[in-house]
Amino acid sequence: MRYLPKSPAEREEMLAAIGVTTAEELFSSIPERYRLKKPLDLPGPMSEAEVIGYFKERAAENSTGYTSFLGAGVYNHLRSVVTDVVIQRGEFLTSYTPYQAEITQGTLQAIFEFQTLMCQLTGQEVANASMYDGSTATTEAVLMAERLTDRQRVLVARSLHPEYRHVLRTYARNCGLRIEEIPYAPDGTMDRKALQAALGDDVAAVVVQSPNFFGVIESAPELAHAVHASGALLVVAITEGVSLGLLKPPAEADIVAMEGQSFGLPPSYGGPFVGVIASREKFVRQLPGRLAGETTDTEGRRGFVLTLATREQHIRREKATSNICTNQALCALAATVHLSLLGKEGLREMAHQNLSKASFALAELEKIPGVRRAFAAPFFNEFTVELPRSVKLVNAQLLKEKIIGPFVLGTAYPELTKHALVCVTETTSRAQIGHFAAALRRVLEQPL
Amino acid sequence: MNSKIKKAGRHTSQNEGLIFEKSSAGKRAFELPPLDVPSVDAATSLGAHHRRHGVEHFPEVSEIEVLRHFTRLSTWNYAIDLGMYPLGSCTMKYNPRVNEFVARLEGLATEHPYQPQELSQGCLRILHLLEKCLLEITGMDSITLQPAAGAQGELTGLLLIRAYLEKQGNARKKVLIPDSAHGTNPATAVIAGYEVENIKSESHGQIDVEKLRELVTEDVAALMVTNPSTLGIFEQRIPEIAEILHSKGALLYMDGANMNALTGITRPGDFGVDVMHLNLHKTFSTPHGGGGPGTGPVAMKKILEPFRPVPVLLEKEGGRLALDSNRPDSIGRVKAFVGNFGLLVRALAYILAYGPGVREATEDAVINANYIRKRLDGVFELPYSLPSMHEVVFSDAIQKKNGVNTMDIAKRLIDYGFHPYTTAFPLIVPGALMIEPTESESKEECDLFIDAMKAIAQEAAENPTLVKTAPHTTRVRRLDEVGAARKPILRWKPSDKPEGDLHHAKKTPHPEATPTV
Numbered sequence: 001m002r003y004l005p006k007s008p009a010e011r012e013e014m015l016a017a018i019g020v021t022t023a024e025e026l027f028s029s030i031p032e033r034y035r036l037k038k039p040l041d042l043p044g045p046m047s048e049a050e051v052i053g054y055f056k057e058r059a060a061e062n063s064t065g066y067t068s069f070l071g072a073g074v075y076n077h078l079r080s081v082v083t084d085v086v087i088q089r090g091e092f093l094t095s096y097t098p099y100q101a102e103i104t105q106g107t108l109q110a111i112f113e114f115q116t117l118m119c120q121l122t123g124q125e126v127a128n129a130s131m132y133d134g135s136t137a138t139t140e141a142v143l144m145a146e147r148l149t150d151r152q153r154v155l156v157a158r159s160l161h162p163e164y165r166h167v168l169r170t171y172a173r174n175c176g177l178r179i180e181e182i183p184y185a186p187d188g189t190m191d192r193k194a195l196q197a198a199l200g201d202d203v204a205a206v207v208v209q210s211p212n213f214f215g216v217i218e219s220a221p222e223l224a225h226a227v228h229a230s231g232a233l234l235v236v237a238i239t240e241g242v243s244l245g246l247l248k249p250p251a252e253a254d255i256v257a258m259e260g261q262s263f264g265l266p267p268s269y270g271g272p273f274v275g276v277i278a279s280r281e282k283f284v285r286q287l288p289g290r291l292a293g294e295t296t297d298t299e300g301r302r303g304f305v306l307t308l309a310t311r312e313q314h315i316r317r318e319k320a321t322s323n324i325c326t327n328q329a330l331c332a333l334a335a336t337v338h339l340s341l342l343g344k345e346g347l348r349e350m351a352h353q354n355l356s357k358a359s360f361a362l363a364e365l366e367k368i369p370g371v372r373r374a375f376a377a378p379f380f381n382e383f384t385v386e387l388p389r390s391v392k393l394v395n396a397q398l399l400k401e402k403i404i405g406p407f408v409l410g411t412a413y414p415e416l417t418k419h420a421l422v423c424v425t426e427t428t429s430r431a432q433i434g435h436f437a438a439a440l441r442r443v444l445e446q447p448l
Numbered sequence: 449m450n451s452k453i454k455k456a457g458r459h460t461s462q463n464e465g466l467i468f469e470k471s472s473a474g475k476r477a478f479e480l481p482p483l484d485v486p487s488v489d490a491a492t493s494l495g496a497h498h499r500r501h502g503v504e505h506f507p508e509v510s511e512i513e514v515l516r517h518f519t520r521l522s523t524w525n526y527a528i529d530l531g532m533y534p535l536g537s538c539t540m541k542y543n544p545r546v547n548e549f550v551a552r553l554e555g556l557a558t559e560h561p562y563q564p565q566e567l568s569q570g571c572l573r574i575l576h577l578l579e580k581c582l583l584e585i586t587g588m589d590s591i592t593l594q595p596a597a598g599a600q601g602e603l604t605g606l607l608l609i610r611a612y613l614e615k616q617g618n619a620r621k622k623v624l625i626p627d628s629a630h631g632t633n634p635a636t637a638v639i640a641g642y643e644v645e646n647i648k649s650e651s652h653g654q655i656d657v658e659k660l661r662e663l664v665t666e667d668v669a670a671l672m673v674t675n676p677s678t679l680g681i682f683e684q685r686i687p688e689i690a691e692i693l694h695s696k697g698a699l700l701y702m703d704g705a706n707m708n709a710l711t712g713i714t715r716p717g718d719f720g721v722d723v724m725h726l727n728l729h730k731t732f733s734t735p736h737g738g739g740g741p742g743t744g745p746v747a748m749k750k751i752l753e754p755f756r757p758v759p760v761l762l763e764k765e766g767g768r769l770a771l772d773s774n775r776p777d778s779i780g781r782v783k784a785f786v787g788n789f790g791l792l793v794r795a796l797a798y799i800l801a802y803g804p805g806v807r808e809a810t811e812d813a814v815i816n817a818n819y820i821r822k823r824l825d826g827v828f829e830l831p832y833s834l835p836s837m838h839e840v841v842f843s844d845a846i847q848k849k850n851g852v853n854t855m856d857i858a859k860r861l862i863d864y865g866f867h868p869y870t871t872a873f874p875l876i877v878p879g880a881l882m883i884e885p886t887e888s889e890s891k892e893e894c895d896l897f898i899d900a901m902k903a904i905a906q907e908a909a910e911n912p913t914l915v916k917t918a919p920h921t922t923r924v925r926r927l928d929e930v931g932a933a934r935k936p937i938l939r940w941k942p943s944d945k946p947e948g949d950l951h952h953a954k955k956t957p958h959p960e961a962t963p964t965v
Contacts, residue, residue, distance in 0.1 A: 001801075001802060001805055001808060001809070002801075003542055003544060003801065003802075003809070003887075003888065004808060004809060004812055004887055004888075005888065005889065005890035005893075006812060006815075006890060006891060010890070010891040011812070011815065013891065014815050014816075014819045014891055014894075015815065017819055017822060017823065018815070018818045018819055018822050019822065023811040023814065023815060026811070026814045026815065026818055026835070026837075027713050027714075027814070027837075028835065029681070029682040029684055029834065029835045029837070030682050030684075030710075030713065030714050031684065031687065031719075034687070034714045034715075034718050034719045035713060035714050036712065036713060036714060036715065036807075039712070039804035039807065040584055040585060040712050040804045040806065040807070041584050041804070042581055042584060042585070042799060042802075042803050042804050042806065043577070043581070043799075043800055043803060044799065044800040044801060044802060044803025044804070044805070045800075045801060045802055045803035045804075045805050046800045046801055046803065048546045048801075050800075051546050051550065051797050051800050051801055052546065052549065052550060054800060055550035055553055055556065055574075055793065055797065056553060056555075057570075058555075058556070058570035058571070058573055058574050059553045059554065059555025059556045059570055060555060060570065061555075061569045061570030061573065062555045062556070062558075062559050062563075062567060062568055062569070062570040062571060063555075063558075063559060063560075063563050063564075063567040063568070064554060064555045064558070066563075066567065068560055068563065070560045070562050070563060072562055073784065074560055074561055074562070074785070076560075078478075078480065080477075080478055080511075082477075082511060082514060082515055084552070085515070086515065086518045086519070086522075087737075088548060089518075089519065089522045090527050090528070090529030090530070091522035091523065091525040091526075091527045091529065091530070092518075092522050092525065092527075092737065092738055093527070093529075093543065093548070093735045093737055094527040094528035094529045094533075094540075094543050094735055094736065095525045095526065095527040095528075095736065095737070095738045096533065096535055096538055096540060096736045096738070096739070096867075097736070097738065097739035097740075098738060098739065100526075100858070100859075100862070100867065100868050101924070101927045101929075102859070102862060102919050102922040102923075102924055102925070102926065102927070103524070103525065103526035103862055103867065103919075103922055104524070104525050104526065104738070105521070105524035105525070105923060105924060106521035106522045106523065106524040106525040107521075107525055107738035107739070109464075109466070109521055109524075110518070110521055110738075111738075112466070112938075112939070112940070113466060113467050113468070113940070115938055115939050116466075116468065116939040116940045117506070119939045120503050120504065120505055120506055121503055125939075126938050126939065127938075127939070129739070130740070132596035132597065132600065132741075132783055133596065133783055133784055134784065135781075135783050135784035136596065136600075136782075136783055161784070163781060163784040163785065164784060166780055166781040167780070167781050167782060167783060167784060169780055170607070170757075170779060170780030170781055170782055171639065171782075173641075173780075174607075174610065174639070174640055174641025175639065175641065217494065217495075217498055219497075219498070244500070244503065245500070245502070245503065246490055246494065246499065246500055247494065247498050247499070247500055248497070248498055248499065248500045249500070249503075266552075266557040266558060266790075267557070267558060267559060267560045267561070268551075268556070268557050268559070268789050268790040269556070269559040269560070269561050269568070269571045269785070269786065269789035269790075270561035270784070270785025270786050270787065270788075270789050271596070271741070271783075271785055271786075271787060271788035271789055271790065271791075272596075272740075272741035272743075272788040272789075272790050272791055274741075284936065284938070290739065291936075291938055292938070293932040293933070293936050293937055293938050294932070294937040294938075295927050295928045295929065295931050295932035295937075296927070296928055296931070297924040297925040297926060297927050297928070298925040298926050298928075299924075299925055301924050301925075303924040303927045304927075305927045305929050305932050307929065307932040307933050307936055307938075308933055308936060309933075310933075312631075313599070313631040313632050313634075313635035314630075314631040314632075314873075315631070316631070316635070317631045317634040317635060317644075318634035318635060318637065318638050318644045320631070320635040322635070322639075323599045323600075323602065323603060323632050323635035323636040323638075323639055324597070324599055324600075325597065325598065325599045325630075325631075325632050326597040326598060326599065326727075326729065326736075326739060326740040326741070326742040327597075327739055327740045327741075328596075328740045328741040329736075329737050329738040329739035329740045329741075330735065330737025330738060330740065330741060331737075331740070331741055333518075333737070333738065336467075337514065337518055339506070339507075340467050340477070340507050340509060340514045340517070340518075341477040341478045341511065341514050342477075342478050343471075343475070343476050343477060343478065343506060343507050343508045343509060344502045344503055344506035344507070344508050345476050345502070345508065346476055346477070346478040346479075346480070347502075347503060347506065348501075348502045348503075349480055350480060352483075352487070352488075352490060353480060353483050355488055355490060355493060355494070356483055356485055356486065356487050356488045357483075357485050359485075359488045359493055360485035360486060378493060378494045378495050378498065380494075395564075399564065399567075404560070404563050404564065404567070407562055426480060426481075429484060430484040430485050433485070
């Protein structure tokens with residue numbers, strides 16, 4: 001087998017040195033009746049060409065050739081080939097968690113740079129080395145708020161990503177947390193009156209997403225005022241990081257939980273992505289996960305190490321701040337390279353193109369009779385439109401025109417079956433927007 | 449250094465500051481195609497109070513500088529691609545490059561998790577085949593591919609157990625965990641809402657079955673066991689352990705971190721395990737990437753199937769596959785979307801390459817560990833004498849007499865061209881040297897490693913200071929971890945920009961650096 005570096009003679013030689021005649025003898029500690037008597041029933045073995053062939057066949061069964069207007073937490077953005085070149089260097093790809101700092105300075109410095117970039121983007125003071133994704137980062141932010149406040153009620157905007165809310169509920173159930181949802185106002189933002197009524201001195205955290213799941217931008221400074229007045233912490237979740245190129249960062253938040261997929265990671269049918277958690281310096285000892293810190297070696301040279309590990313499971317076991325061990329280091333590296341490539345101007349320009357194209361798309365769609373913008377509050381690269389009929393039915397028709405239609409909000413919000421969440425990024429061309437608008441017009445002109 | 453050691457020479461590497469320190473306003477490394485729609489005024493459309501004028505102090509560099517920066521950083525890393533990486537319990541095996549290639553194919557990497565399922569049949573068929581393969585390998589009935597890593601797999605497994613017990617009327621209070629377990633086990637049990645009770649190992653390093661019999665009461669929900677244990681030893685009484693738990697209505701959870709010792713040889717589902725996770729970044733070769741991303745699928749017996757996280761994969765008539773979220777008894781969802789799909793692709797590519805021959809990989813992994821054990825026994829103390837499987841655990845008891853500990857030996861190993869083994873774990877072996885070579889090492893590489901370990905043992909006896917001050921050949925020497933924790937510097941700030949030579953700017957030597965793992 002091509003991955004195994006032993007000749008039959010070498011294998012024999014090693015067995016002889018061990019003092020056995022067959023490899024089977026090395027498994028004698030496994031009770032005989034539990035040892036498999038026949039080979040596993042698995043497909044293969046396959047040569048490299050056959051492996052590639054198998055996956056190319058599967059790829060051909062997917063959506064190649066379609067234009068998509070899906071966002072909803074996973075975004076299509078331009079990526080430089082340089083990012084993939086860097087993260088495929090074996091020195092990064094095939095290295096372990098940098099516990100042995102002397103021979104993992106590359107990974108450690110890159111993590112330090114990632115932490116810095118995340119702080120700069122979010123307006124926060126500290127960020128960790130990464131979480132699994134935006135959904136678990138949001139959940140960990142809530143658990144962190146519970147530890148910091150010793151309170152158990154959590155108010156969550158209904159406009160937080162439905163899957164993030166679902167993950168939070170799954171984790172919270174056994175941690176004694178009580179999750180309550182705060183409705184959205186007619187303009188699409190979190191309902192302030194409902195929030196005010198729900199706030200109290202037992203609330204650990206208020207969780208709001210911005211831009212929220214309807215694409216609408218929330219105002220962190222105003223929310224922070226109300227939340228802090230009740231002694232609770234404000235957690236801001238961000239699913240579309242590119243928005244931070246053009247939007248003020250939620251510096252007033254106590255914890256920011258972000259999905260970093262937009263920073264150089266392909267949609268990849270849902271993962272792997274990279275979760276970000278950032279917060280205030282005074283809360284650093286309650287942060288979950290790994291942290292890289294700057295230090296010096298015995299000769300005074302700058303170097304980096306994993307630090308404040310006494311928060312973590314391998315030291316604290318059942319008293320750790322989280323059970324997270326493996327995180328998303330290579331994805332965090334991809335984000336670091338991607339953001340270094342984009343730079344200040346590139347990120348700003350990308351964000352501006354998203355805003356311009358989404359605004360253009362909305363204007364085009366609004367020209368269609370019966371299509372109207374659902375929420376008046378400002379948006380970034382996603383917006384909600386109400387259609388005169390079920391989005392599900394409309395999308396089925398759009399597929400015939402090689403268009404993957406917008407996200408069907410009705411799947412998560414039963415009251416919004418005619419509402420569609422449209423995403424347009426810098427990768428969507430004017431022609432594609434035009435084709436989509438024309439197709440939608442045709443579909444809506446057909447009798448039901 | 450012993451002149452017969454052939455493996456390592458001095459590595460030269462270039463100085464490199466932080467990316468922020470290379471920044472100069474007006475440079476850029478990425479250009480977008482021109483905007484093909486009317487440009488909007490951000491202040492008008494977002495509201496002036498929302499508008500940001502670019503991210504303050506974000507890097508401004510050119511493409512060559514970015515590539516060079518990260519390439520230089522990469523040369524400061526050790527990696528499997530450079531040589532043996534015998535970290536015990538981490539299974540640092542070869543990461544086949546075809547796996548990277550197929551995960552990036554158009555039609556796979558490009559797919560959106562919310563696209564219609566009729567346009568996702570390729571993705572779903574990959575997931576379906578991987579599920580079938582992992583069930584065959586583990587001998588289990590049902591599986592979820594959603595968890596993002598081993599620790600999240602553990603949590604999923606315990607939530608399944610909890611949901612199952614709750615359905616029967618009592619979620620119970622405690623989870624039993626052996627003292628040899630990985631730290632994630634107890635940390636996970638707490639998040640699942642359980643108290644942790646530790647079980648001491650008996651004198652051979654195995655679970656004390658008699659003690660277990662006393663501990664398993666109607667309050668116990670599960671035992672979390674790593675098999676082979678973190679000593680690299682098969683828990684020989686595992687079927688009996690399962691019986692004890694089952695007789696009291698409790699379940700057996702297996703941490704599958706060490707599945708590389710069992711694949712193709714024996715199946716946890718056959719020896720009484722009710723639920724287990726797999727670390728696809730260990731046994732199934734997806735790259736560790738400097739600490740992730742991982743994946744932690746959870747395989748289970750039929751009794752736990754109704755509680756699987758949503759969505760679950762279903763086969764409909766005509767072979768069409770669908771994701772179903774309508775599962776009333778489901779524990780919920782442990783992360784967004786179906787799972788770390790890109791890694792599931794890689795794991796399947798690994799399995800397809802081997803087919804049933806995956807047994808041979810297991811055999812070679814166990815041959816390597818036993819070969820190293822045989823040849824280093826006596827040079828280093830072997831605290832437990834039961835047969836080793838995929839890894840071997842020595843202790844530093846012999847070298848300790850000269851003041852040399854496992855960490856010193858590990859650091860000296862770096863000078864000999866190897867990544868250190870796992871130090872000071874498992875906790876039940878004082879001064880542990882936990883060595884897992886994996887099947888990816890040739891006899892030649894194993895021999896070089898053995899030679900290096902013997903040379904270090906000799907140095908420890910004759911010149912302990914040389915070992916205690918190692919490494920001597922790396923870009924940086926031992927780092928001040930105490931200082932790093934006392935006054936944490938966790939990000940770059942503009943005012944931190946040192947003047948002059950970046951790497952010699954801070955001359956505050958700290959002779960008492962005490963690294964840890």
